[in-house]
Amino acid sequence: MKKIAVMADIHGNSEALRTCIHEARKRKVDEFIFLGDYIGDMASPQRTLELLKQIEEQYPCTFIRGNKENYWIDHRRNSDEVWESGKTPTGMLAYNYSQLSNSDINFFEKLPISDIMHYDGYPDVTICHGSPSKVNQSMRPDYDYIDELMDEIPTDLVLCGHFHIQMNYKRKGKQIINPGAVGVPLHSEGKTQFMILHGNQGVWSPEFISLHYDRERVIKDMELEKLDIKAPGWYKITKHLLMTGEISHATVVRKVMDLYFRESGKYDLDQIPENIWNRVIEELFSCK
Known part of the structure; x- marks a missing residue:
């Protein structure tokens, strides 16, 4: 028998990651697979990276690059890009980037965006963050390109992240599983999530896990920073998502951009004033 812990979308939530790792250890997993987006939305990203280094020293680990990792890689390459502190769209990016070393970004840069895992006596498994070919392409079943995408995947089982919802579905004879998000899962009632992939007599089966953890501490750490x-x-969006498990950053961003376009005729995220963000957030979250 095999037990593989599969974790995705940590987003810098070291408290949630610590909880998931502790549970995986209790359940005596054999190895870990991490599906990208390691930091980006919370305080002290080095805590998350240190936990990942520790687990890599103790277990076989496989790491995949997510779209968040591309932000840090591309920003280092583009010296003209400005991320301003104090602004909703760029302040969190600026903060996280300031905490990273060149060796951290080198690590991200070496990660593949997908891989095929081989296990003796078991079917091969494709792992990725978004899709096997694009880090930011969601494999949600309701997207119109999913059938076409299935034709390009060589294995009958795919593990993906990116859309933050625990999900297990089949399309065109292939099984797609999202383990949920460690850091900011959707529709989770605020719990952290991961999955154990069980292998038994040549057959894979997923076990979804959701856990309570100290969300208040995560929010306090964000405020201390x-x-x-x-x-x-961005802080308000993250806090609401941590506490409720509802309304993603992407949903808010889309509504903000739509409102800004209606009022200005422009579609530039970095130029959107804070009052637009505040209006949308207050409407969605009843913030005062």
Whole structure:
């Protein structure tokens, strides 16, 4: 028998990651697979990276690159790009990037965006963050390109992240599983999530896991780092998502961009004023 812990979308939530790792150890997993988006939305990203280094020293680990990792890689390459602190769309990016070393970004840069895992006596498994070919392409079953995408995947089982919802579905004879998100899962009632992939007599089966953890501590750490000031709107979105498990960053961003376009005729995320962010957030979250 095999037991593989599969974790995705940590987003810098070291408290949730610590809880998931502890549970995986209790359940005596054999190895870990991490599906990308390791940091980006919470305080002290080095805590998350240190936990990943520790687990890599103790277990076989496989790491995949997510779209968040591309942000840090591309920003290092583009010296003209400005991420301003105090602004909702860029403040969290600026904060996280300031905490990274070149060796951290080198590590991200070496990660593949997908891989095929081989286990004797078991079917091969494709692993990725978004899709096997694009880190930011969601494999949600309701997207119109999913059938076409299935034709390009060589294995009958795919493990993916990116859309933050625990899900197990089949399409065109292939099984797609999202383990949920460790850091900011959707529709989770605020619990952290991961999956154990069980292998028994040549057959894979998923076990979804959701756990309570100290969300208040995560929010307090964000405030101690002044992320409510450095990235005001982003902090509010993250806090709401941590506490409720509902309304993603992407949903808010889309509504903000739509409102800004209706009022200005422009579609530039970095130029959207804070009052637009505040109006949308207050409407969605009843923030005062």
